Amino acid sequence: MAYFILVFVAFGFISQIDCNSHYDNYTLIRLHPSTVDHQKSVTEFSDPSGEIEIMKESRGVNDTLDILVPPGKMKFVHDYANTNGLKLEEKQPNYGRTLQDVSERLPRRRILDRFSVFHYNSYDNMQEFIEGKAQRYPALVQLQELGKSYQGRKMRLVKISTRPNAKNPIIFVDAGVHGREWVAPAMALYLIHRLTVDPTAFVKGGELDGVDWYILPLVNPDGYEYTRSSRSNRMWRKTRSKHGASHCYGVDGNRNYGFKWAVSGVSNDPCHKETYAGPKPFSEPETQMVRNVMMDNAKRMKLYVSLHSYGQYLVYPWGYTGDFLPKQWKKLDDMARSVSNAVERAGGRPFKVLSAGKWYPAAGGSDDYAFGAAGVPYSYTMELTEGHEFAFPEELLETVLPQFYEGFKEFGARIKAEFGRQRKKREIMDTQ
Ligand SMILES: *[C@@H]1O[C@H](CO)[C@@H](O)[C@H](O)[C@H]1NC(C)=O
Ligand SMILES: *[C@@H]1O[C@H](CO)[C@@H](O)[C@H](O)[C@H]1NC(C)=O
Ligand SMILES: [Zn+2]
Secondary structure, three states, X not given: OHHHHHHHHHXXXXXXHHOOOOOOOOEEEEEEOOOHHHHHHXXXXXXXXXXXXXXXXXXXXXXXXXXXXXXXXXXXXXXXXXXXXXXXXXXXXXXXXXXXXXXHHHHHHHHHOOOOOOOOOOHHHHHHHXXXXXXXXXXXXXXXXXXXXXXXXXXXXXXXXXXXXXXXXEEEEEEOOOOOOOHHHXXXXXXXXXXXXXXXXXXXXOOOOXXXXXXXXXXXXXXXXXXXXOHHHOOOOOOOOOOOOXXXXXXXXXXXXXOOOOOOOOEOOOOOOOOEOOOOOOOOHHHXXXXXXXXXXXXXXXXXXXXXXOOOEEEEOOOOOOOOOOOOHHHHHHHHHHHHHHHHHOOOOOOEEEEOOOOOOOOOOHHHHHHHOOOXXXXXXXXXXXXXXXXXXHHHHHHHHHHHHHHHHHHHHHHHHHHOHHHHHHHHHHHO
């Protein structure tokens, strides 16, 4: 007996050392800007050493900047807060130790659980899921091969339509351009799930009535799988490409689009962990594939939504500048607010609706490209969830994903009302 206990203890000890993450001793800090001057100072915050990781930028007064700070940088951050009069909250010491290790948990899960849309699934499981949908509902679901990620993972667009030849308006949703934002691909899969199984989606006035849905559930599969490989990599955001002579990996896919590329809010340093824009626009195969979906379907595409986390924002162009808004901004704002209301009616939290670049300009985003280059009239970035940062608990997916789905229903209804066939007929009659 004593022998077994000893072995058990020794094993536990070893496995703890094994999964030691370099974030173990980091502290999650929130800086609270409560005036416009404060907000400016959090937007300008930067760590020359590159050791501090930015988790969430502030998008306004009273909206926090969240950063992960190594022990050696705590003084630097406290000094910055003091100098600028910012309230500093040490939200979580030993941050890395709170993260779950997927690789440890997986074998047990495989035996106990079947696939669930309320799990954080692997890339492979997601592929199996969409293949299964296409096999089971061949008249409804088409998979389009878009190409391969940098590391060679297949990327497939899921097209859901009850009448693919009816030239319906298209809603294009992508997710997971940032590896660590796990709730985003989970939402995209859930959307595919509901659109294929909900009886109400098929009836007159349902989500699929007169609207086609194109969903790319995982834009950055390489980055996503990297974040699943160990707790040390859990905070990875970029792709996993390599460019030129740099020893550093990855490009921020959401700074890589070729519209006002790199004019604001980007880094030119390949080693920058967050916002390296790449050596040129569309340097990444992943962003090229999303661009091609937009361009190939530009005429019919009426709404683009890029799913991210976190912060519970629903933001619209322009992202590259806060100096002015597109002239159609009121329509963008109205639709976003009605989506937020729908989510709230379903018991969810409202979204903070604003123009993306108002407080934190950042160029090269997919939403600006869709709106500015592809001419998609409604384009949004949706930052899902608030609280728990990127480690949104898996057991809460069952609560929040159905709430967000109500927002997507509203998107569908709005797009149909403005661009659907009924509407077109009415316009023709009006002009007769
Ligand atoms: C965290 O701090 C402990 C105690 O100071 C130290 O033993 C350990 O090596 C540190 N972990 C990492 C990953 O740096
Ligand atoms: C920010 O929060 C403070 C304190 O709650 C409040 O007085 C102020 O009006 C808020 N400012 C904005 C712009 O929301
Ligand atoms: Zn993101």
